[in-house]
Amino acid sequence: MKTKEAYIEVDPGVELYVQDIGTGDPIVFIPGFTFTTEVFTEQVEHFSKTHRTIVIDPRSHGRSTITVQGNDYVTHGTDLQKVLNALKVENATFVGWSFGCLTAWEYVRQFGTDHINSLILIDMPPKSLSLQQDEDWVEGPLDDLAAAYTNYLRNPQGQRDFISAYATGVMVQRELKDEELTWLVEQSLKTPYYIAANLFASGLFSDYRKEATQSSESVPTLFIVAEHWAPTAHTYLRKLTPQTSVKTLGGHLMFWEHSEKFNELMDAFLEKNR
Template sequence: MAKDRVESKYFRVAPGIELHYLEKGEGRPLVFIPGLTFSGEIFKAQLEYFSGNYRVIAIDPRGQGLSAKTVDGNDYMTHGRDLAALMDGLGLDGAVLVGWSTGNLEVWSYIRQFGKEKLKAAVTIDMSPLPLSADPTWWTEGTMEELSEVATQYLTSPEGSRAFFSDYATGVMIQHEMEPAELEYLLDISGRTPYWVCKALFCDAIFSNFLETAREVGAGMPSLMFIAEHWAGVARPFVEQQLPGYEIQVMGGHLMFYEYPEKWNGLLEEFLNRLP
């Protein structure tokens, strides 16, 4: 078990399918799940900060980072089953799941399929459980036209995928003006996911509906949602009305925990300290 340094490990979740994960520390399991195309490396600041009191694990979901790339299983129900296999294999009882972006869908997928018995709390970062809706007042990822353009015009080649994530990183993820080296760092992490895996996951995410599961989470266990500032006017009322029971924190951009780790870690620590 990792103690004083971050360890890079693999675990077989299905025949021929290994997930890569980073681990450091001992104690209650704190499991971080990244968003579309990203790896657990994006949580480096959280691995270092929380490992003094927790067993911190940051995973690369199937198709992302150093985990297996497969032609099947690039959907969030499968990702939920992969997460369950990893948690069972590592003995992660009493865990706190922390999902970012589409990692939220993995949190809710796990709970829909396997329940809350092995969890202490759920933390979700900046994505609705219903990413697409005809209701313009609801928190979604965009209009059908906008999302169709991403799927059919960008995520059809490595160059298109990189262009999309470059625009998304500078326009949505990060609030400060990045130096070229920082943008390249983020795009290199993202680029480890093949464009065809990215497209499959993107389309599955957009048509996912975990609203009822997310409501059950808010009603049945400690739960926290972080929301980016740029769409708090829509997202906060949505969470307050549709997901009663969730604590809400508004800060930063989509990649808030990376850009503002000291503030974000402090808010999460306050939430964790209140858990029984």
């Protein structure tokens, strides 16, 4: 099956790279912080056999335009709506990974859920920072995240070191081959460090708890969370989004490392909510 590729203008001079393959009910995959369409290769191959499968490089990611404007998740939510309009996509299942979940929630904030069929949210709390560490599911301690912003996202080598440490410590559960780690780092470095810093700050200071609750009450929603913080995430989501289904699998990049198991979870959810 041939992949259709397109560049869709979302602002004057700013184009987003989009892959569009297959027919049927649409699924839209949104990659996380500084990553690209390529991380979803196994999902595209699997789901394009039964669904219209769309994957987006957000602005300043991958093959999309690098721009100093709009590198925040408010703009990314608007960009998503413009892409869906251009492709004439309605009633899609959104699959957001990591900060890609923020794009999905921002879309909900701006445009509601009338044109969303369901949501699959991969390993991202709706509010990244909290001082209530014992109660809330968060990205990490404030001091650690501040140090990452201050010490790493200041030059290309810092970004390289940050992603390397995150990939080996959080993303996967096995030892990465050298070529795998190199590939992951190269994916991230397609977004320049000064834009990565903007995105990092925008993501960490976001608060989509209201939208997470609202969307989970309006459309079928599945959270898939990594094993390393599953107990905290499950407890937190039971309070914030009690109607949400929550599953646990692997590390932060579980859909890449455990693609067959992940695809089975998605298949079961999609079948139940057709």
